[in-house]
Each structure stands twice: as structure tokens, then as C-alpha cells.
Amino acid sequence: MSSGPFLAVDWGTTNLRAWRLEEAGTVLQRAEFPLGVSQLAPGEAAARFESEVRPALGAQDLPALLCGMIGSTLGWANAPYLECPVSLAKLAGNLLEVAPGVRIVPGLTCAGLVGPDLMRGEETQVLGWQAADPARLHGRHLLCHPGTHAKWVRIEEGHVTRFVTAMTGELYDLLGSHSVLKFNPPPSDEDFDPEAFDRGAAAAGDGGALASRLFGLRGLTVSGQLPPAAAPSWLSGLLIGAEIASVWPAVASADEKVAHVVGTARLCDRYARVLTARGVGCEIADGETAVIAGLTRIWAAAP
Amino acid sequence: MSSGPFLAVDWGTTNLRAWRLEEAGTVLQRAEFPLGVSQLAPGEAAARFESEVRPALGAQDLPALLCGMIGSTLGWANAPYLECPVSLAKLAGNLLEVAPGVRIVPGLTCAGLVGPDLMRGEETQVLGWQAADPARLHGRHLLCHPGTHAKWVRIEEGHVTRFVTAMTGELYDLLGSHSVLKFNPPPSDEDFDPEAFDRGAAAAGDGGALASRLFGLRGLTVSGQLPPAAAPSWLSGLLIGAEIASVWPAVASADEKVAHVVGTARLCDRYARVLTARGVGCEIADGETAVIAGLTRIWAAAP
Numbered sequence: 063m064s065s066g067p068f069l070a071v072d073w074g075t076t077n078l079r080a081w082r083l084e085e086a087g088t089v090l091q092r093a094e095f096p097l098g099v100s101q102l103a104p105g106e107a108a109a110r111f112e113s114e115v116r117p118a119l120g121a122q123d124l125p126a127l128l129c130g131m132i133g134s135t136l137g138w139a140n141a142p143y144l145e146c147p148v149s150l151a152k153l154a155g156n157l158l159e160v161a162p163g164v165r166i167v168p169g170l171t172c173a174g175l176v177g178p179d180l181m182r183g184e185e186t187q188v189l190g191w192q193a194a195d196p197a198r199l200h201g202r203h204l205l206c207h208p209g210t211h212a213k214w215v216r217i218e219e220g221h222v223t224r225f226v227t228a229m230t231g232e233l234y235d236l237l238g239s240h241s242v243l244k245f246n247p248p249p250s251d252e253d254f255d256p257e258a259f260d261r262g263a264a265a266a267g268d269g270g271a272l273a274s275r276l277f278g279l280r281g282l283t284v285s286g287q288l289p290p291a292a293a294p295s296w297l298s299g300l301l302i303g304a305e306i307a308s309v310w311p312a313v314a315s316a317d318e319k320v321a322h323v324v325g326t327a328r329l330c331d332r333y334a335r336v337l338t339a340r341g342v343g344c345e346i347a348d349g350e351t352a353v354i355a356g357l358t359r360i361w362a363a364a365p
Numbered sequence: 366m367s368s369g370p371f372l373a374v375d376w377g378t379t380n381l382r383a384w385r386l387e388e389a390g391t392v393l394q395r396a397e398f399p400l401g402v403s404q405l406a407p408g409e410a411a412a413r414f415e416s417e418v419r420p421a422l423g424a425q426d427l428p429a430l431l432c433g434m435i436g437s438t439l440g441w442a443n444a445p446y447l448e449c450p451v452s453l454a455k456l457a458g459n460l461l462e463v464a465p466g467v468r469i470v471p472g473l474t475c476a477g478l479v480g481p482d483l484m485r486g487e488e489t490q491v492l493g494w495q496a497a498d499p500a501r502l503h504g505r506h507l508l509c510h511p512g513t514h515a516k517w518v519r520i521e522e523g524h525v526t527r528f529v530t531a532m533t534g535e536l537y538d539l540l541g542s543h544s545v546l547k548f549n550p551p552p553s554d555e556d557f558d559p560e561a562f563d564r565g566a567a568a569a570g571d572g573g574a575l576a577s578r579l580f581g582l583r584g585l586t587v588s589g590q591l592p593p594a595a596a597p598s599w600l601s602g603l604l605i606g607a608e609i610a611s612v613w614p615a616v617a618s619a620d621e622k623v624a625h626v627v628g629t630a631r632l633c634d635r636y637a638r639v640l641t642a643r644g645v646g647c648e649i650a651d652g653e654t655a656v657i658a659g660l661t662r663i664w665a666a667a668p
């Protein structure tokens with residue numbers, strides 16, 4: 063069992079969040095960096111961690127526990143994926159030490175709709191989500207992690223038994239930045255238009271024919287049936303609606319009544335709109351709280 | 366009826382092809398320019414047409430007929446969309462004159478899966494495809510135009526009665542250039558891997574859950590089940606397979622036995638692989654031949 067204060071890091075594709083923690087998970091200091099794995103030159107993760115992340119948190123000498131894409135071939139070093147089902151003990155027992163006192167949480171893999179599916183970072187949030195309520199360590203639960211690569215995760219008796227990814231957030235960014243549907247000007251968070259979002263979600267239908275339904279946005283704006291300023295919200299609704307319509311049959315039981323959505327409030331609220339419209343109960347949990355609690359649990363359980 | 370030689374132009378989103386034609390459609394000179402509508406600054410279409418396109422074809426004084434995205438709000442001027450069903454006579458009777466002797470073919474619109482669907486350029490290829498065989502002026506036919514925004518077009522008694530768009534080519538370019546599935550290095554046409562393409566097409570299933578199936582490519586390459594060099598062909602197969610599986614039920618009759626695929630040989634051959642595997646007959650026609658023949662028919666029929 064590890065003990066004492068440590069540096070907890072969620073190092074993802076697009077950014078890095080770090081917390082200096084007391085052993086019990088209390089946050090003493092927090093920092094965020096626009097230093098995602100996709101911005102790292104090959105081989106520089108270690109140097110930038112030492113020269114930028116540690117000093118910003120006053121954590122030069124603390125042991126560190128990292129999760130996320132930093133454990134991939136694109137990151138610091140490859141922490142091999144663990145095959146589902148995976149428990150806390152299995153994760154904590156397979157940390158990869160990349161430098162003295164610096165360890166990385168492995169990712170998960172399971173059979174997906176097409177070949178193996180992959181996860182890095184959300185497994186830690188799952189463990190943190192469980193920490194908030196002992197009832198979550200038992201029974202069956204369905205979690206959704208909205209984001210660049212949204213994950214739908216089946217939990218059974220505390221284990222991650224399977225999951226399905228959808229590239230929803232990445233498609234939104236690609237289409238809004240580089241395609242014929244490009245947003246002009248780029249939207250800000252304050253521009254969210256719930257009515258346009260709901261129209262987009264309804265336009266997703268059963269989630270099929272996505273490449274055709276996407277082009278529908280061009281027809282709606284060119285014909286004046288949707289104001290250009292509402293296009294980002296409509297596209298978000300279409301993509302999230304298509305994700306939920308497509309993935310739900312693949313991960314949910316016939317009697318599934320509740321989905322737990324773990325992430326930022328802005329995105330969780332959007333998923334909740336679509337789930338509620340489908341008659342599914344939705345419980346929202348904060349993603350940052352979950353990742354801190356998850357790293358704390360893994361830290362405490364690690365050999 | 367217009368007569369005499371003219372300058373025929375297919376001015377699309379990414380490039381411009383122009384032909385100096387005899388009245389009967391014989392090509393006297395051809396030129397191609399990387400001057401798509403997306404590369405035009407606002408308001409400069411007329412000037413660049415006069416200073417670059419006309420001189421390159423020795424066509425300073427010829428009348429001109431243009432089709433494609435140049436007739437959109439992003440192009441020279443907006444030639445309003447005609448509502449389906451649309452015949453040759455309706456198209457030829459609604460040309461937009463943007464300068465003395467320079468006319469643009471209007472686009473088409475019809476009710477789509479989501480709002481109005483839109484077409485600019487393919488309507489001209491449809492007319493040219495018909496010119497190759499008088500039997501095509503009668504009965505029901507199904508045409509597919511592969512490309513950035515692929516179109517599936519229903520023809521009845523010579524009229525375009527409806528169509529469905531899929532952003533297949535654009536998704537391929539976006540994902541291969543900017544996403545986690547980015548090709549490295551970029552593929553050349555010679556790298557086509559038919560076996561990987563067929564695996565991708567099979568992975569499309571019923572065309573649903575596209576945002577999840579796409580992420581499958583990452584799992585296949587990370588796990589070593591697909592060599593990175595085969596990723597572009599696999600992705601092409603997945604997207605074309607999903608397009609055909611999704612759009613076919615929306616446009617084809619239960620007894621549809623043949624699809625006519627009109628475009629470049631490289632893309633038509635890929636569509637033919639998927640259609641043939643589905644038990645659909647496939648007849649391929651050259652897209653450039655079709656657009657020249659279509660502009661010639663419209664020219665001859667124009668008031």
C-alpha cells in the first residue's frame with residue numbers, strides 16, 4: 063500500500079490537469095496546462111513533467127501517479143492495456159513505473175463493435191465515481207463519459223466488464239473547424255441554443271445514416287430553416303443523439319433505467335437532455351472529482 | 366436554342382475543369398486548375414475566370430456555361446436551387462447569367478433525411494449520363510456519384526425526382542488529415558489495399574454506430590491487427606460501406622438490381638466492390654465524360 067502525499071495527474075490528449083494531494087485525497091494545489099499528449103514531441107514527456115508540471119505544483123520530490131493518454135505509445139511510455147473485466151486491484155497491481163516514483167495507470171481493452179476497443183483515463187474516473195457511494199461497488203451500473211472519445215462503460219460488481227467508444231467530441235471539433243459545416247464565427251459556451259440542440263438530437267433518428275444526416279445541417283442553414291448561429295448547438299445535438307441512439311442498444315439492458323454521466327457540467331447536461339427525452343433516468347457526477355478520487359484509490363491500493 | 370462553340374466549366378469546391386467545345390460536344394482544349402470555390406476570396410470569381418481560365422483555353426470571346434458550387438453563395442453568384450422533380454428543360458430554362466455570355470446551371474433541392482438536401486454539379490452529370498443511351502431517358506434508374514459529398518439520385522422518365530447526400534469523401538479527408546486516425550505518412554493512390562478495404566466495408570455492418578466503428582480503426586492498428594499502411598484503405602471501406610448500407614434503404618426500391626456509378630475510375634471501382642458484395646449489379650460511367658455531355662445538352666437546350 064502506498065501512503066503519504068502524492069502528485070496526481072490526468073494527462074490526456076489535449077490537456078493536463080495536476081493536483082498535489084494529501085494521502086486522503088484532499089487537494090492542496092491544482093494546476094492545468096495546455097500540454098496534451100498530442101502537443102508533445104517524441105520523447106519529451108519526462109523532461110516537461112520535471113521542468114513544468116512539478117515546479118508549478120511545488121511537488122519536486124513527491125511520488126506521482128498519472129493516468130490518461132500519457133500511458134499510450136503517443137505519450138511517455140506504453141502501459142499495456144488490461145483485458146476486461148478489470149477491478150481496482152488489477153489496475154493498482156499493474157502500474158508502469160516510468161521514472162523513480164513516477165507511475166502510470168494502464169488502460170483497458172475489450173472486444174468492441176469493430177476489433178478491440180480502447181480506454182485510457184476513464185477507468186480511473188470509474189473508480190472515483192464508485193468511491194462516492196458504497197452501493198456502486200455492487201450490482202450493475204451503466205456509466206457514460208462524454209468527451210473527445212466518449213465511453214459507455216458497463217460496471218458489474220465493481221469491475222469494468224465492457225465498454226463502447228464513440229468519437230463524438232472529435233467529430234464535432236473536426237466538422238466545426240475544417241468541413242463544409244465549419245462554424246463562422248466559432249461558438250462560445252454561452253451560445254448554447256437548447257432548442258436547436260433538441261432539433262439536432264431529434265434529427266439523429268436511430269443513429270444510422272450519419273454521413274447523410276450531417277449534410278442536412280448545410281441544407282437547413284442554406285435554406286434559412288436554421289440560423290447559422292444555431293448550427294453548433296444543432297450539430298452537437300445530432301452527434302450526441304446519434305451516439306446515444308447507436309450505443310444504447312449495444313451496452314444497455316432491456317431494463318436499464320438509469321445512466322450515470324461523468325464529466326464536465328456543460329457536456330453532462332447535454333447528454334441528460336437526450337437521455338431524459340428517451341425516458342432514461344440520468345445521474346450526473348463531476349469528472350474532475352471522479353479522477354481525483356480514482357487516483358487516490360489507486361494510490362492507496364498500489365503495492 | 367444556343368449554338369456554336371462554347372466554354373464549358375465544372376467549377377467545384379476543390380478544383381475547376383474547363384473545356385473549349387465545338388457545338389456538338391467535341392473537346393478542342395482542356396484545362397484543370399486548383400482553383401476550387403473554397404479557395405476563392407469573396408467577389409473574385411469573375412476576375413479570376415477572365416484572367417486565368419479564359420486565356421488558358423484560348424476562349425476570350427466565347428460564351429460560357431458553368432456548373433457546380435460556383436453557383437452557390439460561396440461562388441460567383443447564387444443560382445437558386447430548383448425543386449425536384451427537375452428535367453433538362455427546367456434546368457436549361459433557369460440558367461443564371463452572371464456576366465454577358467456567362468451562365469451558371471442552377472442546383473437542385475428535394476426533401477432529405479433531415480431538412481432539404483442540396484446538389485450542385487451532379488445534375489449536369491445526370492443529363493450527360495442520359496445522353497449515352499436513349500433508354501436512360503425512360504424508366505427508373507438509380508445513380509451514384511461518389512465524392513466529397515456523394516449523391517444517390519433517383520431518375521424517373523428522365524427527371525431527377527429525389528436524391529440523398531452522404532459526406533463520405535469529406536469525412537475520409539477530415540479523419541485522415543486531422544483526427545486520432547490521421548494517416549502517417551499520407552497514402553498515395555497506389556497504396557490501395559483491396560483486402561483491407563473489404564474488411565473495412567464489412568465492419569460497417571448496417572451503417573449505424575459510425576462514430577463507434579470509426580474508433581475501431583484505432584483499436585485495430587494499436588493492437589497490431591491491421592498494419593498502419595492499410596489504415597487508409599480500411600477507413601475508405603468503412604465509410605463507403607456505411608454509406609451504401611445506410612443510403613440504399615432510403616433510395617432503392619425492393620427490386621432494385623443495378624446502380625449506375627458515375628465518377629472517377631478510382632472511386633467507382635471501390636463502390637463497385639461494395640455493391641457487388643451486396644449482390645447489386647454495378648455499371649460504371651466516367652464522370653468527366655458525363656459532365657461534358659451534360660453541359661453540351663444544357664447548352665443546346667438553353668433559350
